[in-house]
Amino acid sequence: MKENLYNYILGIADNSLILGQRLGELTGHGPSLETDIACTNISLDLFGQVRSYFQYAAKIAGDDRTEDDIAMLRKEREYKNVLLVEQPNTNFAYTMARQFLFDVYHLAFLAELQKSTDLTLSAIANKCIKEVSYHERFSSDWIRRLGDGTEESKAKMQEAIDGLWTYTDELFHQTETDKAMVTEGIGVDVTKLKDTYYTRVSAVLDESTLETPESKWFQKGGKEGIHTEHLGYLLTELQYMQRTYPNMEW
Amino acid sequence: MKENLYNYILGIADNSLILGQRLGELTGHGPSLETDIACTNISLDLFGQVRSYFQYAAKIAGDDRTEDDIAMLRKEREYKNVLLVEQPNTNFAYTMARQFLFDVYHLAFLAELQKSTDLTLSAIANKCIKEVSYHERFSSDWIRRLGDGTEESKAKMQEAIDGLWTYTDELFHQTETDKAMVTEGIGVDVTKLKDTYYTRVSAVLDESTLETPESKWFQKGGKEGIHTEHLGYLLTELQYMQRTYPNMEW
């Protein structure tokens, strides 16, 4: 089994998995029918992506692991998503800020992953990028609306951006697996995405009359499976059925 | 195995289990240090009771089931607690109203259970009743404080009482197991506790300048394992470790 490639795929897919799960919590509870539909749709896209990645990972694993085993039967320390995507839906400003701060990265990442020498990954990236560019349009529109909306919404959005900023740097943190995959021409060198990312994010914040935070203190750990306390609770729900009724088909 | 007795014990203990779990969610988040300590303490008492009951149930089962298996490895439809105790900690008024509406019942129930011909059950009841009379004093004090406190607290407490009232009648609903146990002199005839219960509850509400709800519409189902949607989420946390790491000792 290609251990590095397997882990690399999980590192990518876990972001979509956990973010999709977070968005799924909101279905039926959005501030309007249109946003409800949009958030559900983004969740749907993300889980679709997760399936493509994990089906590929299962093939690489080459044992009897299925996409569902990979998604739902790992221990809390084995999830590789960045801390950003596991942050809770504190309010709609947080949900949109989290989405935006991830989407800008995700879009840039997929643009590079399309060039992967691994043809399956490049094909998945090619399929996903269309969806993600819609996500990014949606979330950046909401940054603008809330940033340049009312005083209340501006304050809430600024608070959300400030609160989540500490999790942005991790997106560009390279693991050993990442490095190995970059060397093989399979993986994306995320360190190279950083400048463009912050430029793009700042541009949208500017337009939205929001401040780009100046803090240089960042959190990391998700890529090594050291998560915030929020993830554990998310996993209790994500894994509930698979854990409670093991080895069954649904 | 004495099936009826086993189920009867579970019916009693599940109330303490689920209420204890709800209170456990609040530890560290109470409105004051003193209430935090008290609620944690009530949770502690309840789980202590649960252990006594389930250890006895495990003995009756006579197979390799342990207290933890009984507490944490049943399906959602197999928990027999009343709907009242699974209701969420919406705010401190709900938490105290739930506690009070249960404590008054619990105290009356244990007073009768002390007379059980089953000596283990009567001994457990004897031990628990001291704790529960403290619980009832604590929760009824808070009904008074919040009911006869400020306008805001009165409104909140009245809302909580009104909201939870619909779950009170179930306390006096007899299952087939209950009936069989009453016949054998083991169980408590809960139907006989009803009048005293509502008299006592009304008296405290009166003193607290609160209205006793007049609604005659009630919910039931918990005793048959048909719960509100809240229970499922509570179980994902309660069961997480036992489900994720089966057959281990802790």
Add this chain to the structure above:
Amino acid sequence: MSEEQIKNLEEQFEARIARDEKIEPKDWMPEKYRKTHIRQMSQHAHSEIVGMLPEGNWITRAPSLRRKVALLAKVQDEAGHGLYLYSACETLGVSRDELYEQLHSGKAKYSSIFNYPTITWADMGAVGWLVDGAAIINQVPLCNTSYGPYARAMVRVCKEESFHQRQGFEIMMKLANGTPVQKDMAQDALNRWWWPSLMMLGPTDAESIHTEQSMKWKLKRKSNDDLRQQFIDQTVPQAELIGLAIPDPDLKWNEERQSYDFGEINWDEFWQVVKGHGPCNKERMKARVGAWEEGEWVRDAAMAYAEKKQARNKT
């Protein structure tokens, strides 16, 4: 307009409907027609929106990725149905905000079935199979109803609903053919959802109001009891196919009627739930009102932003 003129218009209007012509938003229509349609369509829209909640309840806990994706898609479709139906109401001059207000204040109703809790995964199967199944039986005739926007919305809704219904049935089939614990879960869900699904088709004809007028306007084409019989006759063989037992000891094939006889429905329960005292009425309203109130600042911001943008574009 004179009374006679109005009478004249009314006669022409009824004649158009009798000729199976569609009434369109700009056409003249009797006030009662308008009101009745707003009531029925908005009730339908509210049911879609409230109906997202019991299913939304299992999104985070769906047992497989495939099922999670399907469930998300289904709930999203329901939101979409809500959207078309509110739009159809808007063609009759009532705003979505007004309709929400009616829902949140308890003035407007929604389908009572959504006041039952979804407590196991099998409920996702039962809801799709039975609840969507009953809904389709209610709704298919509405594809030919007289009011154009409603009829067109229903065509789309019914197409998606029947997909959902098959999907629900497939969940049940998988469970029924699964391990014993899965089969039990399926049977238990059927036990809990069967009677409420029968109630979904409305009170018995004797108790039903509005029917005659609605028949004329093609807002209703069969009586509640006929629809119920149709639902039962259609569903019983499906249950047999997957080896589940309908929880009705009185259910029996009636050779003469070529239809199933069935047991008595607990109408007390039906009216209790309709009157707001079902297992989840309060929770459902709390969720809807909560989402609406918590979302107010978001909607205000979106409005303020749109206004600013427009102002900027003008200068």
Add this chain to the structure above:
Amino acid sequence: MSEEQIKNLEEQFEARIARDEKIEPKDWMPEKYRKTHIRQMSQHAHSEIVGMLPEGNWITRAPSLRRKVALLAKVQDEAGHGLYLYSACETLGVSRDELYEQLHSGKAKYSSIFNYPTITWADMGAVGWLVDGAAIINQVPLCNTSYGPYARAMVRVCKEESFHQRQGFEIMMKLANGTPVQKDMAQDALNRWWWPSLMMLGPTDAESIHTEQSMKWKLKRKSNDDLRQQFIDQTVPQAELIGLAIPDPDLKWNEERQSYDFGEINWDEFWQVVKGHGPCNKERMKARVGAWEEGEWVRDAAMAYAEKKQARNKT
């Protein structure tokens, strides 16, 4: 009072302390003594209260009833410690509300260790074993500190803490002797908590302020580095006993010093966390401030009720 009188009082005061007499609330004391004690005792109280959060995080998920009961009892004890310590502060004329205000505004500190997340069950073991272990080493000498109420509080606190520490060690032992996955979980927790626990004993002596004065007042009896060495020397054999590896490649027994040499501590991380940028600083403050603000109406009601009751009793 003349300067000379004050000097006189100060000398008598220092002499009393030197003779190991206890200072009591009503005794005269220098303002600096009062302030220093308020700072240290309230910091300690805050640490108990904030320290409830990382452990409270596992109450609902504890793996067995026995462990759940023990964890509840432990967290309850911490709240109790908070209570004694705030009371001890109150003897120096500062109210609990003022102290909370200092905590919530970020003016007052609490032990940085509680800004690390508890992400597996094994963290309940590691926190008890290592964090309470380090706390005891810090606190035992305080049982003989000069300020009476503080000294007495610490006697009780230390007794309970050492019970907690044994309980934590027992959790780790059980895991370390359990299945491979449990052993991994224990090792992982040790890996994550080891270094922060060493940091808990404070910056190296070179960086440490207030020490000399504190020594004199018996608020501190050993240097941070000495305490750290004591902690390491005590803990390493415990890890060995249960077969876990201390995550420090430089750790080595020094025959000559009869003590362990150890690797370099990442003080950058220490200062980052102290300055408010640790993994959970924001979450911890959010939880505390949130509980306080959400609880305001409850406290107001209790106050209003007490006043009404008093008024009634008068008449």
